[in-house]
Amino acid sequence: MINLKNKLIIFMTTALFMLAIIVMGQNRVDAASWGAKNLFTTPKETRGTWYYKQEGKIKKLKITTHTFNKIKLYKMLSSNQAIKWTKKLAKTDKKSGYKLAQKVGTSQYEATDFKFYKTAGFAANGWLSSDRADSGHTYVAIKKKDKSNNDKVDTLRRL
Secondary structure (H helix, E strand, O other): OOOHHHHHHHHHHHHHHHHHHHHHHOOOOOHHHHOOOOEOOOOHHHOEEEEEEEOOEEEEEEEOOOEEOOEEEEEOOOHHHHHHHHHHHHHHHHHOOOOHHHHHHHHEEEEEEEEEOOEEEEEEEEOOOOOOOOOOEEEEEEEEEOOOOOOEEEEEEEO
16 A cells, blocks of 8 residues: 555655646747847947937937847848748748737847948847838937037947
8 A cells, every 4th residue: 555655755756747748848939030040240339328319308229249128139141041931930920810920029029230321330129120121210329519619528429
C-alpha cells in the first residue's frame, strides 16, 4: 500500500512533468520570429530626449542606442529576406483577420543610416513595411540658431 508521502511525491513529479511539456510546447512570438536579428545602433548625435510641439501640445521623443520611443530598432533585411518575411506575414495576417501586420509593424522598426549635409541621421520605418518606400520618418541632429540670443542649439530635425 502506498503511503501519503509517496502519493505526494508521485503527484508532484507528474505535475512538474506536465508543466515542462506545456512550457516546451509554447510558441513564442518575438521580434526575431519575423526576421529581425541585428539591432540597429542610432547615431550618437541623435540620442537623448527631444521635445517638440504638435497640435498645441508639448510632446517628448526619447532616442537611445537601440530604441526609438521604447520601440526596438533593427537593421533592415536584404531584399530577398524582406520578400520572404513579408509573404509569410501576409499569409499569417490573413489567418488572424488582418490584425497581425499592424501589430508587427508598430512593435518594432527597421532603421538605416543616412547623411544629411555630412551629419549622421537615421530613417525608421514600420517592420516589414510592404511598400519599402521610406514610409516612416527620418531624423538628424542639427544646430539651429536661437532667435532670442543668437546661440546655436541642438535640434532634432524630422525630414
